[in-house]
Amino acid sequence: MIMDTTEIQDINSFYTVESLKGVYGIIWVLVPILTLILGITIGVLVIVWLEREISAGLQQRIGPEYAGPLGVLQALADGTKLLFKENLLPSRGDIRLFSIGPSIAVISILLSYSVIPFDYRLVLADLNIGVFLWIAVSSIAPIGLLMSGYSSNNKYSFLGGLRAAAQSISYEIPLTLCVLSISLRVSNSLSTVDIVEAQSKYGFWGWNLWCQPIGFIVFLISSLAECERLPFDLPEAEEELVAGYQTEYSGIKFGLFYVASYLNLLVSSLFVTVLYLGGWNISIPYIFVSELFEINKARWVFGTTIGIFITLAKTYLFLFIPITTRWTLPRLRIDQLLNLGWKFLLPISLGNLLLTTSFQLFSL
């Protein structure tokens, strides 16, 4: 961050007052987190609206139009309605697990947002294990699903929870191996900032998409399966298991599952952008934006805004693909789903990894 001397003096004077040092530390931690949570909330509103509008367009009907201008606040209206609904608890189910299940699903997905870079310095936690944090933490979500299914005291919820967990774990490994291939070949680092930086050299042709085409397709399929989106939404198969592990849920707990589903979709799309589509880099070559501004500080603010805008634009343009896929492909049966994960994607992702390492070795 380019700061001039007056700012440094201001911050130093703030720092020297002993009583305010603790406050400064807390503010420095809280403000980015709350900003990120606000951004995530708005992002989920947009994604829900986008999904409903695209679904409506695909099905030749009008989407939401009453909640807010153009129906943008539809998700907020849904959430508020769910807050007012009665919280039914199953009579002989385990009440504590019943409440903790959706909470774990939401928390584990929210934690993955901390490693997504929106610009060079706009990442909540620039950890050097970056992407691996997402993979590790998102593996906790099946525990939440199992808890929900088991504690509902309902055969169908239990089955749904087991199937959902089986699906999630089956597609974890191809996902992990694809990410491994990227971090091995392109950036030699797991940090998301490094991965995006490594894609900045050749503009559009520097994207990891061209470097790892097989990996991209495997990642796309695996992340759709992890998010339980059609064609992989058997756990929630509306005709077969009612609502799977969500059957006995009502009110805000159901709202938490709903939010978790869209949070998962958003974070998967953000990771596709970061890992394969070049992150915050303007991918059109030969645009020299920095020459427009002379002042350092204004250039930094403008550049950061451009970075955030580009990341979000790429993410939301990419989101058209999962949303359109939902209404295009038929649902997979559970055995087809597991066969795809274990017998098709796992060998392919292992092969991709070995191919990538061979290329890396012979180019050294």
Place this chain on the structure above:
Amino acid sequence: MFLLYEYDIFWAFLIISSVIPILAFLISGVLAPISKGPEKLSSYESGIEPMGDAWLQFRIRYYMFALVFVVFDVETVFLYPWAMSFDVLGISVFIEAFIFVLILIVGLIYAWRKRALEWS
């Protein structure tokens, strides 16, 4: 755990995001109506009376998938440090890692042939 300062913000984020569901439950506890009735306490089984116990016989195939998952997950955990130091290690380490992955591929083929990965 607290010596790695770059994770401080992660812990703070964890605490704040744990507060979000708690907040949701509290608000819902205040706003949502409660009305008791005998029908509400029964499990949902497409509108009919629930038949039998709520617990099914646990199919072994879920366990088989979980077992194979654990093996491959541990494999990927071992592959991550190798991949990160790939450029400083030589070709001999690549051969060793290749043998490691090969052993696990043999394991996958074994599980495949022994029908551990079948749903029926």
